[in-house]
Amino acid sequence: MKLGFIGTGNMASAIMGGIIKNQIIPANDIIGADVMEAGRERVKDQFKIQVTADNHEVINSSDIIILSVKPQFYAEVIAEIKDDVREDQIIITIAPGKTLAWLKEQFGKNVKIVRTMPNTPALVGAGMTAACPNEYMTKEEIAYVLTLLESFGRVEIIPERLMDTVVSVSGSSPAYVFMFIEAMADAAVSGGMPRAQAYQFAAQAVLGSAKMVLETGKHPGELKDMVCSPAGTTIEAVRVLEEKGFRSSVIEAMKTCEEISKSM
Known part of the structure; x- marks a missing residue:
């Protein structure tokens, strides 16, 4: 060929x-x-x-x-x-x-x-x-x-009929993930970690988490619960993310992306 x-x-x-x-x-x-x-x-x-x-x-x-x-x-x-x-x-x-x-x-x-x-x-x-x-x-x-x-x-x-949804969930989503990694690295830098090292920790955490979803077959919510110990640090971080509208922001951004794709 x-x-x-x-x-x-x-x-x-x-x-x-x-x-x-x-x-x-x-x-x-x-x-x-x-x-x-x-x-x-x-x-x-x-x-x-x-x-x-x-x-x-x-x-x-x-x-x-x-x-x-x-x-x-x-x-x-x-x-x-x-x-x-x-x-x-x-x-x-x-x-x-x-x-x-x-x-x-x-x-x-x-x-x-x-x-x-x-x-x-x-x-x-x-x-x-x-x-x-x-x-x-x-x-x-x-x-x-x-x-x-x-x-x-x-x-x-x-x-x-799902192609515009694909644009939002995988075509454009690397940009959202890069922003997430950047934000996590910024927070780590504010905590004293060198910038290059912060990107390594944040990016590897995202890579490993995605691999767990793909390879374990477990629901993302179940995997999230596995990290959240009672009265621990992670559940408090999750609480703040929920308070700030983390899920809603992602969903609304993706719906906007999908609508723009349909209009192209």
Whole structure:
């Protein structure tokens, strides 16, 4: 299989890195197009892939194409490439708000499409990706695309109606987590801990806690209760978080994120 990217930014780099590292597709079978020479040269040097400034070259030389440009450029890029896209090619999208119906309308013909929503932890092989194939994809093609997506983290097939929820719960949520880690580190610094060490303690605590949720199968509330000893320090910290509206703030932020995704 030949793999092509239109756009060579951070998310494209994460996907390239995972696919090449796991030897799913060799670097010499991957091509990336970018209007910015600096972007092209960066991935060429980092991954040893082929690069070009011509989107048509990517379409004409690839079996699978990943549209990794920003959502606001999707209509423009699709208008440029749609006449070159063949019925046997697979298009993978990573743009919030761009539905399968909208994509089909833009291409103006039947095209094999998998709508996905990865997140930035893909950069370290720990991504979470939602995938939604359209009706023109075969079971074998879907399985192959999932193999590509699994190269940089976990992947789940979901109904398209949940895609905007995915944007809020995993696509955008690394930003919330980074803010949480930063806030915990700030508090640790105020307690006298050096800044670099504070980030290590806070980040590892978040990483370990997430791993407990995934690997124990226990409800997060049960795991929280395991930390909260009677009359202890943790339950007092939890009480303050509840008093300050911690849960409500997270929920309201995510609902806002979801609504913005729907409007894109």
